[in-house]
Amino acid sequence: MEIKVYSTPTCPYCKMAKDYLHSKDAPFEDIDVSSDNQAAEEMVKISGQMGVPVVVVDGQVVVGFDKTRIETLLNS
């Protein structure tokens, strides 16, 4: 399972999303869009919007910290 989290260091829901993944022992790539312009553009492109966090689980894009959806994707 490949998980990516696009986030900014100052966003509380990003922190909650990452804490949640940690609690599930799900390793993820943490991408800081505030310091990586190219990653920021990539995030906007794949999610069609400009809000953080964006969580990608095996290519499935989840906008915002949607715990239920992430949980379903982790279990599938």
Place this chain on the structure above:
Amino acid sequence: MKIYDLLILGAGPAGITAAVYSARKKMDALVISEDIGGQTAWSGDIENYTGYQFITGPELTSKFQEHMKAFGIKVNTFEKATDIKKQDDGLIKTKTDKGEYLSKTLIVATGKRSRPLGVEGENEFKNKGVTYCATCDGPLFKNKVVAIVGGGNSGLEATLQMMKICPKVYLIDVAESLKADAVMVEKAKSASNVEIWSNSKVKKVSGDKFVKHIEVQRQGKTHKLDVEGVFVEIGLEPNSEFAGILDKNEAGEIKVDCHNRTNVEAIFAAGDVTDVPEKQIIIACGEGSKACLSASKYLATH
């Protein structure tokens, strides 16, 4: 159905402090909240919370959370209250988007949320250029022209943040002069890339997939500004709609007395959702502790 001694709605500074006090009073309590930390989690630098000369909002939120965890308090997060009722037997029934709960006492500490502009295009372009959290989403607007709406402290904070990474920042405010702290206003005024529009009102947000323009009305004339970001910082409104049985003031804030009692017996309220003068983290904490002590006294005498 299980009957709790105390149900606490909200886990911002008020709700969390109430929860800590309830644990010390050995009350059987449950916290139900959409998030942890409330507005504190979204705050930048905090320099007026006694004991910390400097701490960030997310750091203080972690401290609150640890404190609650140390007492083993039960917390249901991502759950939102939708209705409260007082039953004939004196118990309080709280409905949420996930279930129903019964309790002997209740503390409403649901805080406040960002007030929307209420103009055409705002919802359509939410997260597609329109944002309510400059600290969160600000970095995504690097090298873009943006508009900040609101001349209070949060509007100026957003302006000072964005003027460092944007070629141009419009600061749009309905009032004659900016009411934020003078230090911040001076910094914004002396920046060459900040254009201040006073006596101005945003009328419309438009674009294609993302925001491209806003329409701003100033002195009867409508101007179209090319912007890719709109930061809404025009104040807050209370999360009190679900509490239909409670008396509120004109702003929708729940009315409480100095013991945090509402108009309904056994229901208390605390923090920013109430009409308490001054909305501060430290005040919300104090109010949360008062509300819990009042609930505890109520339980001891009923």
